[in-house]
Amino acid sequence: MLLGPSGCGKSTMLRMIAGLTDITSGSLEFDGRQVNALEPRDRRIAFVFQSYALYPHMTVRANIAFPLLMNRFRWYHHLPVANSLMRRRFLRDPAVNAKVEEVAAMMELTDHLDRRPRTLSGGQRQRVAVARALVREPALYLLDEPLSNLDAKLRTQMRAEIAALYHRVRKTFVYVTHDQVEAMTMGTRIIVLNDGTIQQYGTPKEIYDRPANTFVARFIGSPPMNLIPCTPTGDTLTTPGGPLPLRAPTPDPVLLGVRAEKVTLSTSPGGLRARIVVVEHLGAETVIGFNLGDSRDLHYARMPGDVTFTPDTTCRADLDLNGASWFAPETGARLDPLL
C-alpha cells in the first residue's frame, strides 16, 4: 500500500514502477533485474487506473481481451483499418475467448461482455478495468486509487472483492490510496509517503501502534493520535492538564502520543484536567474532542456507547499509557521509551 495525502508523490511512484513516468535518478529493480529502461509492456505489469481508462470504442469483451490481442499483433496489424479487422479476427480465437470468459465470470461480467463501457455503471466499469488487468496474468498489479470514484457502498463492496482477488491470484499488488481505511484493511505492508519522502514502511499494526514520527501518528488513525506536549520533571511529566506519574525517555520537552481509544473521560477524581469542546455520536461509539487544562490544542477520546458529555463542561481525562509513543517536538521523530 502506498498511503499518503494528495500530492505526496504516491501516484508518481506507481507510474515510475509502471514505466509511465521517467525515473530521473535511482534504480528500479524487479527480482534483481533493473527495469528503468523497459517499456511498460515489457515489465509484466498490469495497471488499474483511478479513472478506469477503458477503450470506449470497444466492447467489454474487446476491452478485456486487448492485452491478449496485443501479444498476437505484428507491426502491420496496427495500421488503421487493419487493426480493427485483426482485433475482430483474433477475438474469434477460441483460446482468447475462453480466457476472456473465464476472467469475466470471475468478475461477474459475463452478461455484459457485448456491451460498450458507456452503458455500464461505475462499479461495472471498475470491474472491467480489473478484469483487463487480470487477463494477462502479470507478475505485478498496480492499482492507482481504484475505488476513489465509487460511492461509499460500492467502495466497501469492491474493497472486499479486490481483497478476495488478491488472496485468489496470490501476486504482488501495489495499491495507491489516500484512504487509510483501505490501507489498513487491505494492506499487508504499508508505505506512508509525505512530500515525496517515505515516512514509514511496515505492517498496518506496526504503523498504527508504533508510528515513526508525528506525521504518521497524525495521518494514521481517525481521530488522529493525541500529541500532548510534556515537560519531564524527575519521575513525573508536566502536561497542560496536570502532572502525570511517568518517566520520559529524555529530560528535554517531549510529545506524548496516545491514541483516542486509550483516553477515558469521566467526572470522577484523578487524571488530567480537561474541557469538552465537541461531542460526535457515531452510534456504537462516541468521539469527544477536548482541551487539556488551559491549552487550546484539541485532543480526542473515543469511548464506547453513547456517553452523556456536553460541550463546554469540565471533566477528567485518564490516559492508558501502555504502548504510548514519544516524539521529539523539534524533529517529530519517534523516541524509544525507557523500558
Next chain:
Amino acid sequence: MVTRSRRFGVLRALVVLVLVAVVGFPLYWMVTTATRRNQEIFAGDAPLVPDPARLGELFSGLGPMLDWLANSAFVAFGTTLLSLLMAVLAAYALSRYRFRGRGVFGFALFATQMLPEALIVVPLYAIFLVLGLLNDLGGLVLANTAFAMPVAVWILKSAIDRIPVEIEESARVDGCPRYAVLPQVVLPLVMPSVAAAAVISFFDGWNEFLFANTFMVDKEKWPASKGLASYVGEFVTPLGTVMSAALVFTLPAIVFFLLVQRRIVSGLTSGSVKG
C-alpha cells in the same frame, strides 16, 4: 403547456423552412435553369417546375466536363488524404508532446490562414516553376494541402486534447507499442473530427479555383472549377450549359458529404473514464 410547446414547435418548423428555402433557392434555380433552353431563360416565361423530360438532356453539351471532374476528384481526394495524414500526426504531436517551438509551430499554422491565397499565388508560382510542379495535378494537391492542412490540424488537435491520456497509457501497459497507440486507440476516438476535417479538406480541394486557374495550362488537366469558369464566354454565356455544368460539379461533392457526415457524431469517448 402542451399548446405552448406545440406553438413553439410550429414556429421552429417555420423558421427552419424559411432557412431551408433561403439556402436551397440557388440550388433550385440552378436545376430549373439547367433544364431550360436559352430562349426560355431570357424570355422569362419558363415554367417554375423543371421539366422532367429534359433532365436527360442535362449532361449533353458539357464537352470534357467528365474529364475535368475526374481531375477535380484526384485533386480533392489527394488534398484530403495528404492533409489528413499530416494533420493527424501534427495534431497528435501538438497535443501530446512538449517540445521547443511548439507554440511557434501552432502560430505558424494559424498564420497560413491569415494570408489570402491571392497573396501567395505569385511566390508559389515561382517555387512551382523551379520544382517543375506547374501544370501538374500533383502540384495542385500540394498547394491545396498547404491551406487545408492547418485547419485540419486544429480540428484534430482539439479533439485529441479531449481524449484522456490515461487511455493511451493503459494501452501501453496492455502491450500496445508506442507507435501503435495513435492508430489503435486515438484515431478511432477522433473519427468524428477526422470526418469533419475530411469534409473541409475535400471541399477546399474540390472548389479551389485560383491556383487551378494560375498553375494549370493544359485544358485536359483542368479541374472542374476552372472548366466550369471556361463556359463563361467573352461575348456569349450559355446559361443553361453553365448551370448544367454547375449541377454536375455539385453532385459529387454532395455525395461525398452525405457519405462522410454519418461519421460526424459525438460522444464516442463517453464511458471510457469516470465523468
